[in-house]
Amino acid sequence: MLKFVQIERDMPEKRTAEARKEDFDEIYAEFAQAKAEEQASRCSQCGVPYCQSHCPLHNNIPDWLRLTATGRLEEAYATSQATNTFPEICGRICPQDRLCEGNCVIEQSGHGTVTIGAVEKYITDTAWENGWVKPFAPLHERSESVGIIGAGPGGLAAADMLRRAGVQVTIYDRYDRAGGLLTYGIPGFKLEKDVVMRRNKLLEDSGVTFVMNCNVGEDISFADLRAKHDAVIIATGVYKSRDLAMPGSGAAGIVKAIDFLTVSNKRSFGDTVAEFDSGELNAEGKKVVVIGGGDTAMDCVRTSIREGATSVKCLYRRDRANMPGSQREVQNAEEEGVVFEWLSAPKGFADADGKVTGVMVQKMRLGAPDATGRQAPEVIEGADYVEEADLVIKALGFEPEDLPTLWGQPELPVTRWGTVKAEFKSGATDLPGVYAVGDIVRGASLVVWAIKDGRDCAEAILERFNAKAAVAAE
Incomplete structure (x- = not known):
């Protein structure tokens, strides 16, 4: 260990932009064992591991780096899996530059962070390849049952924890495949779909029941769900897209990011999708403009490139330094040919015969800080122009659906933002036996936070079941 002075930071080899634009395969190669051990050995094993404290799951990162560096990969996987339900997924899609790697001690000393995400991915992929990841069987079965609404990362994490304890778990989801945004929201070049599907199958083989298209x-x-189960977890995520109410916003060719990405991901499974075949949600041969600056916008621009768009531009109202999306993703997008128009915001849309032909753009500058402390964008008068577009994708973020109305449950407590009101740690709501986790509580957030919420909620439910059983036994 402690080799960060002699050994420089090194990432797995990245495929060339020209090659990766042609498919939806992952852009990074896998570490070889020697390289993974070398990079893991750069960890300083510091006394206060900021990488661990800045990880929402508080993963034992220094421990599994040390185990990897010394060739003890099966133990490294066991250590990683102990705190993280889906380490191979987090290794691929977590914004390590903002979380663990961004707080690495040796990064602060100028030696370049440990490549934590790449090593995490390598450990778990190796575990799958060697058959170390197996369906699990609880030590004993319990009579209690839990119904989980939503098969996204929060719901799946809760299901994993509860099932390991012997609880009977049923997951209900509106889609035909489990995984939520892991399956239909995140493109394959960031998260291959077989990685998600094998986790779903592991849970199914371990006794979790999935009720799809529900x-x-x-x-x-x-x-009925409340009557059927001893506890119910709401893990629906947030799927209602924020919209733009401005002139021309009803023109054909202006679409939502979630619709665009879902269709693309369905195609990756080999599904026939009418909206793609008709060209409605297909970027091929089109001038594409994506509005937004988060990770969803990055997914949209990079998907458009792969679908064969003639040009792809991204409009964001602040500058690069204030962009909420991953800087690593911005770099990848630029390498692939995406053009970013910083300090640019839409004010309307141009159309011909009801079909969008362009975005009316107003240039911005950063003014005084707003309530969050970020500099607020201000319009530069007289600097407007029209950006030509055949397809405009709105990637403006997501809001919660009106669950009390959709489910006929006016007593379901929600906040003024429409998120479900739940206790911070346990996820318990004011309705007895009803819990909520992930984005439907936090608002649109990171996958790793949903995983943490699901695990914490499962622990709280188990404590409640155990307490109830103890009272009954007296």
Whole structure:
């Protein structure tokens, strides 16, 4: 260990931009064992591991780096899996530059951070390849059952923890495949779909029941779920897209990011999708403009490139330094040919015969800080122009659906933002036996936070079940 002075930071080899633009395969190669051990050996094993404290799951990062550096990969996987339900997914999609790697002690000393995410991915992929990841069987079965609404990362993490304890778990989801945004929101070049599917199968083989194509409020009522299960976890995520109410916003060719990405991901499974075949949600041969500056916008611009767009531009109202998306993703997008128009915001849309032909753009500058401390964008008068576009994708973030109305449950407590009101640690709501986790509580956030919420909620439910059992036994 402690080799960060002699050994420089090194990432797995990245495929050339020209090569990766042609497919949806992952852009990074896998570490070889010697390289993974070398990079893991750069960890300083510091007394206060800021990488661990800045990870929402508080993963034992220095421990599994040390185990990797000394060739003890199966133990490294066991250590990683102990605190993280899906380490191979977090290794691929977590914004390490903002979390663990961004707080690495040796990075602060100028030696370049440890490549934590790449090593985490390598450890778990190796575990799968060697058969160390197996369906699990609880030591004993319990009579209690939990119904989980939503098969995204929060719901799946809770299901994993509960099932390991012997609880009977059923997951209900509106889609035909489990995984939520992991399956239909994140493109394959960031997260290959077989990685998600094998986790789903592991849970199924371990006794979790999946009820797919099931809309709560239509196919089954929320009241029926509560009557059927000892506890219910709401893990629906947030899927309602923020919109733009401005001139021309109703023109054809202006689409939502979630619709665009879902269709693209369905195609990656080999599904036939009418909206893609018709060209409605297909970027091929089009001038594409994406509005937004988060990771979803980055997914949209890079997907458009791969679908064969003639040009792809991204409008963001602040500058690069204030962009909420991953800087690593911005760099990848630029390498692939995406053009970023910083300090640019839409004010309307131009159209011909009801079909969008361009975005009316107003140039901005950064003024005084707003309530959050970020500099607020201000319009530069007289600097407007029209950006030509055949397809405009709105990647403006997501809001919660109106669950009390959709489910006929006016007593379900929600905040003024529409998120479900739940206790910080346990996820418990004011409705007895009803819990909520992930984005439906936090608002749109990171996958790793949803995983933490799911695990914390499962722990709270188990404590409640155990306390109830103890009372009954007296």
